[in-house]
Amino acid sequence: MASPTAPTISATGISAPTYAEVLAYLQSKYRSIYGDDIYLESDSQDGQFLGVIALAISDANAATIAAYLSFSPGTAQKAALSSNVKINGISRAVPTNSQADLTIVGQAGTVITQGFAQDQNNNKWVLPATVTIPPSGSIIVTAVCATAGAISAGPDQINKIATMTRGWQSVSNAFPASEGAPVETDSALRQRQKTSTALPSRTVLEGTIGAVAGVAGVTRYVAYDNDTKVTDVNGIPGNSLAMVVEGGDVSAIASAIAGKKGPGGGTYGTTSATVMNVYGMPIPINFFRPTYRAITAAASLKALPGYTSAIGTALQQAVSDYVNLVAIGGGPSGTVEWADALTAANSIPGSNTFKLTALTLSGPGGPGTPDVPLAFNEAASCTPASIVLTVT
Structure with a gap:
């Protein structure tokens, strides 16, 4: 029979005793050997020795549980999750460069080899290795920014030909660039794994x-x-x-x-x-x-003891992060939800140091009622600086 300090696997999953339960078990066994009158509190040598053993057992139990959970994409983390999703034919996304759809205009049959375009901030955008302009005189290709990270470019800002090619007449981007992303988080990879099935x-x-x-x-x-x-x-x-x-x-x-x-x-x-x-x-x-709909917000706070400007900054970031995660078209509701933005603001660490007295979302057309509607092909966009705070 296994020791009561060991993990157990049942129909509901894996479980293990807590550190306190392991320590109590060791103390009971120690007293059964040396007598009930032995002193085993934390300020004694014997008590500290049993505490070290109990901690080692608890750490081993935690490692066992982590290993057990690593076999499921729903609970695995980091390297284990990266390994699991390979079963679905996907892999964790590495940091990416920004991308933009460019309209290349020129004489039919012109071949652009190792071409570059350039935006107004002098960032280079790399075209596919070979681009051939079709008889229509224009073609849309996806260019990758040569600089890694979240490089932004608004409509028509990528408009310079960096590698002069005979027959290539102009370049432009009708839509904003898709900004690069950092390494994919565990939560995002789990969601993509569910979709990939x-x-x-x-x-x-x-x-x-x-x-x-x-x-x-x-x-x-x-x-x-x-x-x-x-x-x-x-x-x-x-x-x-x-x-x-x-x-x-x-x-x-x-x-x-x-x-x-x-x-x-x-x-x-x-x-x-x-x-x-x-x-x-x-x-x-x-x-x-997607076309991007800029969302702004105004929040009024009543500061309570312990409030700092860092907490206000965290609130701005939380509301901005929520807006940027709203599904294209606003999901089932078709809107950027005021209630969800309110929840995001009140869920930050330190939320007990302020009272949120008002929160208003706005789009280009004006304040929401209280939600901001999105068209079927619109994506909400927001920056922390777009969240105006009024603190009293």
């Missing part, structure tokens, strides 16, 4: 979403399937699939959609790429890049 799904739509989610660099995405014969409220034509995808390479996203979408169904969006099928036939694939 849709790849072998029984529905075509789930399989398409799973394929797009697995494209390197993709951060947020949403799919709208109009399976009727009439245009829906979002302007999506009948019998068409519209996906809104943030991040990732245009060609890779188009290939993922083409490989999973059902035959005969059209795709809809403002970004287009052509994919060749197994028979060498061109398939035009359309999808949306």
